[in-house]
Amino acid sequence: MTNEELLQIIEQADKEKVTELDLSNKQLSSLPPEISQLYNLSELDLSNNQLSSLPPEIGQLSNLTALYLNENQLSSLPPEISQLSNLSELDLSNNQLSSLPPEISQLYNLTALYLNENQLSSLPPEIRQLSNLRRLYLHANQLSSLPPEISQLSNLTRLYLDHNQLSSLPPEICRLSNLTRLYLDHNQLSSLPPEICQLSNLILLYLYNNPLTSPPPEIIGQGTHAILAYLQEKLEDSQRQWVSKLLVVGEGGVGKTSLLRALRGEEFDTQESTTHGIEIKSLALTHPAKPDVTMQLNTWDFGGQEIYHATHQFFLTNRSLFLLAWNARLGFEQGKLYYWLDTIKALAPESPILLVATHIDERDADLPLKELRDKYPQIVEHCKISSKISLGIEELRQAIAETAAQLPLMGEIWPTTWLNAANAIRSRPEKYITPQQLGKIMAESGVADISQEVLARWLHELGEILYFQDNEELNDTVILKPQWVTQYISKVLESEEVINKFGIFTRQEMDKLWQDLAPSMRDHFLRLMERFDLSYRTLENRDISLIVERLPLDPPNYEQQWQQIKAKANCHEISMKFKLNTIPAGIPTWFIARQHRFTTNTHWRNGALLAYEQEHLALVEAVKGDRYIKLTVRGANPLNFFVLLRDGIEVTLSRFPGLNIQRTIPCLGHHGEPCTHEFDYHQLSKRWEKKKATIECPEAIEDVSVAELLYGLNFHTQNAVLERIDELETKVVDKQATILNEIKNLRELSQREFTNFFRREQAKIDSHCPNIFVLRPRGGKSWQKAIAGQKIDLQLYCQAPGCWHPLQTGGLYEIDEPAKWLRATAPYIGKLFKVLRFAAPIIGPWLGVVDPKEYEAIYKNNLELFKELAEKLPEIQDAADLELADKIARGEDLDPERADGAALRALRQLLEEKDPQQHWGGLKKVLTPEGHYLWLCEHHAAEYKR
Structure with a gap:
């Protein structure tokens, strides 16, 4: 639109009657002064133009209540903007503002101010005068600090500060007493002021991607409630704790225990016995920069024999100091330094490492140190010692002190009550206690009731106790000495009977090995082994367990069974390789234990043959020489089983945060002939995101469909999966078993992947709650013309994949403000219905349904009503969101951050209000x-109970 055209509109307008004017997306580069003639304007939309400045005359639009200037090129605002005294909403997002004029503070009636996605590096102190402001959007700027005056915005309920450069927050922020949501993601915060706990109405605090050490990550991981509980106790009183972990690893027999004895000043023992499992003691060192501070290092001495490595993985935690010992007399190759360095890097990528050559009284320590440091930057120093003659011990002690002083946990500020409770727990002589006893210890130390669960989880995450609060089979006992558990597990791993029977562990052998444990503790230890994926009880006989680390190394003869399924008609195959820089202990044995419900009793140390409903077989192999894991699934409809097992492998690999993983998918072949090329899964996903339809196969020099390669393997291909179900359902006339089986598998896949994807979205916004439901008019008959004005019920569903069903008792909630709630949740509802419409009215004994036909009719009616609602969403959306609503109606994918985050938060808020x-x-x-x-x-x- 040209200025002339705009002037013509202004001239022809009835100045008294024009109250709203939409000039968005008109390619305006300037605004004529004559705009001021529209003196009765209450709403002016100038978004999505090319405005670089505003005329001073805009200040004469004194009746404006809403002004939208987002997505322009404004670098400054005229002082006259202060004359818009009736303005309640001002949107300046997506411009080039580097500062705000002080005059903006005169907009006293503002309730919403959008300044996100600009170039603001500071805020004027005058911002405090915007006393009616309820929502302030400052995300995606360049703010490095906030003025203390921001605390005077007493009506603020939401403050968006994410994606800035904030390194600290003013303590005065605690005066924002009405604040319910505070967004601080993607900043440079290393600590939070404890005063934040005084924000009594705060529901959600977002802190992702900050280098925070206070609160520590273990507290942040527990969510807003835990953070506020920690800060509350810290505000009352706090102390520094000079304690951390020193983990000593290396091959068996290199002298790890003797090394620690020498560091503690104890005599060398020529008869030192081999360490079985883990031994934990203490080492006191003076802080190198604070002579009055004594650091306490809890030394974890790990048995070096390979069979223990899988059990050790659970205690090799990040943010600790590692001593990697090797025997100079035998050489670094014999000490498997590369294996150990790869393992530490995979498990604890941020932890410093001191290499320690032992036995240097017998031979010089020859080591390619530069090469090792280039590959493993975690290496701090290489120390050389002889425990026997105390050579180099003092230098090692000094190196440990200097490195330990830099650990993120060293000198960490703890709430005094928490520190007292932790010390009281550490000093208890018992090996285990009840949760009630743990609570009593905390209460006696002054820990508030609301904080006890948080502290217990923190101590568990730190490895100081073992207490699985959320596990019904394990939460009746608190283990105070975790190393005690490994000693008893080691007895099983070393049992001659278990070794000779290739991992079979009977109750008779358990009673013999654990005879000094009470029967209840034997059961508890067995469940702990299952929790750690070291064993599982066989399906045929629950009194027999299989110890996966003692499975035979050689595979049984599985080829005939594996090839037979391939020979079946209509057999398809899907596979993926996981190429790793190293294969740590526990891979793939942990995976085998986790997936035991699919066992065919064909398994070995490096692989397994698994089955799903007798129709599909899966082969999992770890090829340690070539450092990869391969998953292959065969059957008529292998996709569902494949994705399920792939996710299980991903869970196993996620235990190693520093592991380098490349995932590859085989080429689909060309003209009916197979192809040996493997595509990088990450590259395929990037091509999909950039809407690249094909990728060239370098072997055949031919294009291959990206959509076909990724079909069902990536959540963003879900539309294709749903379209396939649509296509198949139109063919189900004669109820062909092959079609019904494919529908069943694709239905289960789509439902599971939907809940999995949105669970991740909920985790990002700290809004965990059930998220599968139907909406229906109260009374369940029909929708009125004005849907948003009638009473609506929300009915929760069980999320069992392939078996979604409404709850028979409870989980039914009335929505008080349908219009407002539907507008917020519309994007999510549209996606939910796309998947829910393929849910089948499965009737099982768990439903307690007397008349299946009546149930099926009600079920289908609910879906029909939900479908009507989904189709009417565009009518419910505000004018500003019509484009978004149209996309929902068309079933198009939306930006999850924009659409789904707000919807899931609205869902959580409703459920909390209705069901506190x-x-x-x-x-x-x-x-x-x-x-x-x-x-x-x-x-x-109950199906997932072991």
Whole structure:
């Protein structure tokens, strides 16, 4: 639109009657002064233009209540903007503002101010005068600090500060007493002022991607409630704790225990016995820069024999100091330094490492140190010692002190009550206590009731105790000495009977090895081994366990069974390789233990043959020489089983945060002939995101469809999966078994991947809650013309993949403000219905349904009503969101950050208001072996109990 055209509109307008003017997306580069003639304007939309400045005359539009200037090129604002005294909403997002004029503070009636995605490096102190402001959007700027005056915005409920450069927050922020949500993601915060705990109405605090050490990551990981509890106790009183972990690793027999004895000033023992499992003691060192401070290092001496390595992985934690010992007399190759360095890098990529050559009284320590440091930057120093003659011990002690002083946990500020409780727990002589006893110890140390669960989780995460609060089979006992557990597990790993029987562990052998344990503790230890994926009870006989680390190294003869399924008609195959820089202990044995419900009793140390409903076989192999894991699934409809097992492998690999992983998918072949090329999964995903339809196969020099390669393997291909179900359902006339089986598998896949994807979205915004439901008019008959004006019920569903069903009792909530709530949740509802419409009215005994036909009719009616609602969403959306609503109606994918985040938060808020005790119809939050969190009814939750 030209200025002339705009002037013509202004001249022809009825100046008294024009109250709203939409000039968005008109390619305006300037605004004529004559705009001031429209003196009755209450809403002016100038978004998505090319405005670089505003005329001073804009200040004469004194009746404006809403002004939209987002997505322009404004670098400054005229002082006259202060004359818009009736303005309640001002959108300046997506411009080039580097500062704000002080005059903006005169907009006293502003309730919403959008300044996000500009170039602001500071805020004027005058911002405090915007006393009616409820929402302030400052994300995606260049703010490095906030003025203390921001605390005077007493009506503020939401403050968006994410994606800035904030390194600290003013303590005065605690005066924002009405604040409910504070967004601080993607900043440079290393600590939070404890005063934040005084924000009594704060519901959600977002802190992702900050280098925070206070609160520590273990507290942040527990969510807003835990953070506020920690800060509350810290505000009352706090102390520094000079304690951390020193982990000593290396091959068996290199002298790790003797090394620690020498560091503690103890005499050399020529008869030192081999360490079985883990031994934990203490080492006191003076802080190198603070002579009055004594650091306490808890030394973890790990048995070096290979069979222990899988059990050690759970205690080799990040943010600790590692001593990697090797025997100079035998050489670094014999000490497997590369293996150990790869393992430490995979498990604890941020932890410093001191290499320690032992026995240097017998031979010089010859080591390619530069090469090792280039490959493993974690290496701080190479120390050379002889424990026998105390050579180099003092130098090693000094190196340990200097490195330990830099650890992120060293000198960490703890709430005094928490520190007192931790010390009291550490000094207890018992090896285990009850949760009630743990609570009593904390209470006696002054820990508030609300903080006890948080502190218990923190101590568990730090490895000081073992207490699985969310596991019904383990939460009746608190292990105070974790090393005690490994000693008893080591007895099983070393058992001659278990070794000779290739991992079979009977109850008779358990009673013999653990005879000094009470029967209840034997059961507890067995469940701990299962929790650590070291064993599982066989399906045929629950009194027999299989110890996966003692499976035979050679595979049994599985080829005939594996090839037979390939010979079946209509057999398809899917595979993926996981190429690793190293294969640590526990891979793939942990995976084999986790997936035991699919066992065919064909397994070995490096692989397994698994089955799903007798129709599909999967082969998992770890080829340690070539450092890769390969997963292959064969059958008529292998996709669902493949994705399930792939997710299980990903859970196993996620235990190694520093592991380098490349995932590859084989080429689909050309003209009916197979192809040996493997495509990089990450590259394929990037091509999909950039809407590249094909990729060239370098072997055949031919293009291959990216959509076909990624079909069903990536959540963003879900539309293709749903279209396939649509296509198949039109063919189900004669109820062909092959079509019905494919529908069943694709339905289960789409439902599981939907809940998995949105669970990740909920984790980002700290809004965990059930998220599968239908909406229906109260009374369940029909929708009125004005949907948003009638009463609506929300009915929660059990999320069992392939078996979604409504809860029979509970989980039903009335929505008080349908219009507002539907506008917020519309993007999510549209996606949910796309998947829910393929849910089948499966009727099982768990439903307690007397008349299946009546149930099926009600079920289908609910879906029909939900479908009507989904189709009417564009009518419900505000004018500003019509484009978004149209996309929903067309079933197009939307930006999850924009659409889904707000929707999921609105869902959580509704459920919390309606069900503050979080009963949620009896749904249980279950973590499946594949790492999926599902909200399940009691019947389906029981299926995942080991």
